[in-house]
Amino acid sequence: MNVLPHGPVVLDETTVASSKRPRNKADVNLLWLTDEGVCEARHAQLVLYPKYPEVRLSGFLKNASGAPAELLKGRMSGRVLFFGVCPDHRILTFATGAEHPATIELLSQKDVPAQGVFLDLNGLRSGEVDTRGQLIRKLALIHQKGWIESKRLNSQGVPISYQARNAAGLTLEAELGIIPNAKAQPDILGWELKQYGVRDFKRFTAKSPVTLFTPAPTGGISSKDGIVAFMKRYGYPDRNGKPDRLNFGGKYVVGGDRHHLTGLRLVLDGYDQEAKKITDMDGNILLLDPTETVAASWGFRDLLSHWNRKHAKAAFVPSLMRGPPPVYKFGSRIELCEGTDFLLFLAALSEARVYFDPGVKLEGISTLNPTSHARYQFRIAHKQLSSLYHKSSVAFLDA
Helix, strand or coil: CCCCCCCCCEECHHHHHCCCCCCEEEECCEEEEECCEEEEECCCEEEEECCCCEEEEECCCCCCCCCCHHHHHCCCCCCEEEEEECCCCCEEEEEECCCCHHHHHHHHCCCCCEECCEECCHHHHHCCCCHHHHHHHHHHHHHHCCCEECEEECCCCCEEECCCCCCHHHHHHHHCCCCCCCCCCCCECCEEEEEEEECCCCCCCECCCEEEECCCCCECHHHHCCHHHHHHHHCEECCCCCCCEEEECCCECECCCCCCCCCCEEEEECEECCCCEECCCCCEEEEECCCCCEEEEEEHHHHHHHHHHHCCEEEEEEEEEECCCCEEEECCEEEEEECCCHHHHHHHHHCCCEEECCEEEEECCCCCCCEEEEECCEEECHHHHHHHCCEEEEEECCC
């Protein structure tokens, strides 16, 4: 699910209506590449078995007249299944036997990086399959530039001055030609970029926790009744005395006490901490008040796709800042993390390594139209990042 784009994870209603054990699925837009063009596999889907855990690709031959059924129904050794993921999330699929030229060419490639059960051929268009090496070389050039003025790219890809003190990430993206977007997909060469501020380039100690993602609640009072009702019920007066304003913040950990200002506690429902498995795909991360009312919730189905797609491979780049006006320098010690999955996130959440750290405010609460700003942050200490990935390493750009 890190590699293949898919639709929402939903309950398979056919298994609910029958005697089968209910299961969850996600559609994929899969097309077979043939000599005549493409053949749509309209029944292709991913089937989730979170208790194993396992994900299966199924339905890819059903009513797909141009699909290579003979090759796929047998047990012939040496077969290869190619998946070409398009920017619009179509998946072009091609199957070959052991003697096919494409199979022979693939086997001739050296040191092809693996991503789960797949070989990652992302770099072949540039003549190099090592996207890790390509990314490191791009970051090395940025590191060698020294101090860089704060900036971002506009929608046309033109760099413009950007004076916010928190603009290090946008400055790094601008140097790499990345136009800011809110899409839940990697930034460059299949890698998600994460910048973090440090005090010096000797110890590379992060100045603040890492914000993993900021998903809005999908249930509870926050979702059902809206942010104004939520804030008037659980918010508290601004601690710095700003008038006519409510805040909602604090640190919330699974198994922790209720927050002294909001009365809410964080609960993980539908996950077995001991077995480290999902027991219910309808599970949620919950914020509960003293009456056990759900103030806000995040469903596993919604979180799973966002997490896997955005965090499959991530590079963490340290930065220094000086100014104003702000200028940035990017460090030579890059952390490269690969192979996450949603179960690792839930495990870290259940063990209080990942925590909820919201930043929500409601201003003009005495008016008819109060204004809100909400940031629902799930965070982790930088030194614990590697626990979210199956593989992590460090690259030194000036080595």
